[in-house]
Amino acid sequence: MNYDLIVIGSGPGGYVAAIRASQLGLKTAIVEKESLGGICLNWGCIPTKALLKSAEVFEYINHAADYGIKVGSSEIDFESVIKRSRNVAEGMSKGVQFLMRKNKIDVIMGFGKLKGKGAIEVTAANGEKKEYTAKHIILATGGRSRELPNLKQDGKKxxxxxxxxxxxxxxxxxxxxxxxxxxxxxxxxxxxxxxxxxxxxxxxxxxxxxxxxxxxxxxxxxxxxxxxxxxxxxxxxxxxxxxxxxxxxxxxxxxxxxxxxxxxxxxGISTNLEGIGLEEAGVKTDKGKVLVDDYYRTNIEGVYAIGDIVKGQALAHVASAEGITCVEKIAGLNPEPINYNNIPGCTYCSPEIASVGYTEKAAKEAGYEIKVGKFPYSASGKASAAGAKDGFVKLIFDAKYGEFLGAHMVGHNVTELIAEVVTARKLEATGHEIIKSIHPHPTMSEAVMEAAADAYGEVIHL
Structure with missing residues (x-):
């Protein structure tokens, strides 16, 4: 069976690349050895957020008196918490199945391996092998939990x-x-x-x-x-x-x-490079990563790689962006290469952490003269009303030109706020433009504006 594009791996890099390819008119197939959506949807990003939500609800109940509400005793039904998390993951995986059908993408279940120029071999769960051909092949095989020699995993303890x-x-x-x-x-x-x-x-x-x-x-x-x-x-x-x-x-x-x-x-994670035919195909790797250019082309014509197995941050949204950039280049468009210094990172504990760009230390090491602004959530009306006064927003600007160098946040729901900074940096906004962008009151997002104002000596609420 011949395709314009075959993607090996259906995580947030692979399935997004496949959908974008189909949108651009490429006859596309995707190979997956386990469950559509890969680790992110089935064993990573999504089910962990479901677990964390259960923990957050439990904490709210246990601190209900702080909000003037009396409730009885509460206890964790651990089995039900796990079950809810798995149900959320299953629902998301079914959503990807729907997207594959909607976009007329063939799903090939099995383990994919490069097999000669423009060909792959897929081994099904029953051991049956089939070959498929495509003008373009994208490797999006992701990663797994890293094992240290002194910390061997037995899967139980x-x-x-x-x-x-x-x-x-x-x-x-x-x-x-x-x-x-x-x-x-x-x-x-x-x-x-x-x-x-x-x-x-x-x-x-x-x-x-x-x-x-x-x-x-x-x-x-x-x-x-x-x-x-x-x-x-x-x-x-x-x-x-x-x-x-x-x-x-x-x-x-x-x-x-x-x-x-x-x-x-x-x-950390280890990349899934074993057994996918890299050596036989002559694809170059270095320190567990496939070597690619700005458009994810390997040294072998027609073979590409994205996601955890290439340079850059091992994050779901990075893999998705790489998949789209790669496919758009294949389709003859002229996408802009990804700026890896404008990738947001998030940690979903409570309170949350979100950041993008230079840290204060990195900005100084890069030779910038900087202005730093910081606004604590203890001074935020919305944070006080929400009972979430822990944390702050810290912004870093270039003192000479006002360039937005970085943002670092810890606090309630900051993973939702960081996109404003990513967009502002993408559009090359300055500190003064952030200050003059009117933010709604009362919101947690005001802390971004206030932190920018603090950097320039104009903060109102400190």
Whole structure:
């Protein structure tokens, strides 16, 4: 069967690329070995947000008295929380199935592998193999939980993010290794429902990719919530032979052994490059990434790669944007290359974290003379009314030209606010243009305008 385009992998990079290709008139097929939507829809972004929503609702109930509401006792039905999360994921996956039919995209179930020029081989679950040909082939095979030599996962006591979403019962205790977005989101979720949680981070600050002020503020908030945080600490070994895992952790103060029912490894992802025919096809890779140009072309004509397996941030929205850019170039359009310094990053704990662009430290290291503005949510009327006064918005501008260099937020619902900054930076807005853009009152979004005003000495509500 011959196609204009075959996409291997149906995550947010693959299925979005396939849909855009179909819109542009390309006869398209997509190959998927498990479930449409990939890790994001089935085992990542979407089901974790469902778990976090359950935790948020539970917290609201437990703090209802703060809002003048009396309620009876509450308890977590862990099995039902997990079931709701899986139902949400299943619904989203069915939505992708509908989109495939709507856009007349052929879905080929099985494991796809490059097989000669313009060809792939798909192995079905029953072992049957079939070959398909296409002028263009996009690799969008994604990633999986990364395993460290001293932190081998057994899927039961030492687990990755996938098992963390379907545990058979709520654990009494958990050690989370790694404090990136995945680690912090699960730490928040399990702590909120009553699990005793310790986070172990190798670097000096949690959420280490964030601006240092955000990291420190988040650490204070999580500690206040009851999470034990160990930074500048390294897990040397895990003994899971007994009823409880014994986690040996080395820090600046010495070595100690933590005990926990579950150890969650959240130390990043590994790319899925094995067995997809890269070596045989001659596709160049480096340090677990496929080498591509600005339009995701590999060194082999007709073969492309997007998402977690190429340069750039391993995020769903990045993969989607790469898929669209790649396909539009294939179709003969002239898309603008992606600016990887204008990619928003979000962490969905409570309060949330959102950021884009340069941190204060990175801006200084890049040679900018900067203006920094900061507005705390303790000064926000909407935040006070919502009972969500923790956090702040911090904006960074180039002092010479007013260029919007970066934004760093921690607070209620800030993952919804960051898009304003991404758009403003895309349109090359200056600090003064943000100040003069009238924001609705009372809203959390006013903090963006106020932080810009603070950078230029014009803030009203501080």
């Amino acid at each position: 030492v687990i990755g993010y996938r098992q963390a979403m379907v545990l058979p019962a709520k654990p009494a205790s958990m050690v989370v290794v790694g404090s990136g977005a995945i680690g912090i989101e699960f730490a928040y979720f399990y702590n909120s429902i009553g699990t005793k949680v310790t986070v172990v981070e190798y670097l000096d600050n949690i959420v280490p990719l964030e601006d240092e002020e955000v990291s420190k503020q988040m650490a204070r908030i999580l500690k206040k919530q009851g999470i034990n945080i160990m930074t500048s600490s390294n897990v040397e070994s895990v003994d899971s032979s007994g009823d409880l895992c014994k986690v040996q952790v080395k820090s600046a103060t010495g070595t100690e052994v933590l005990e926990a029912e579950i150890v969650l490894s959240a130390v």
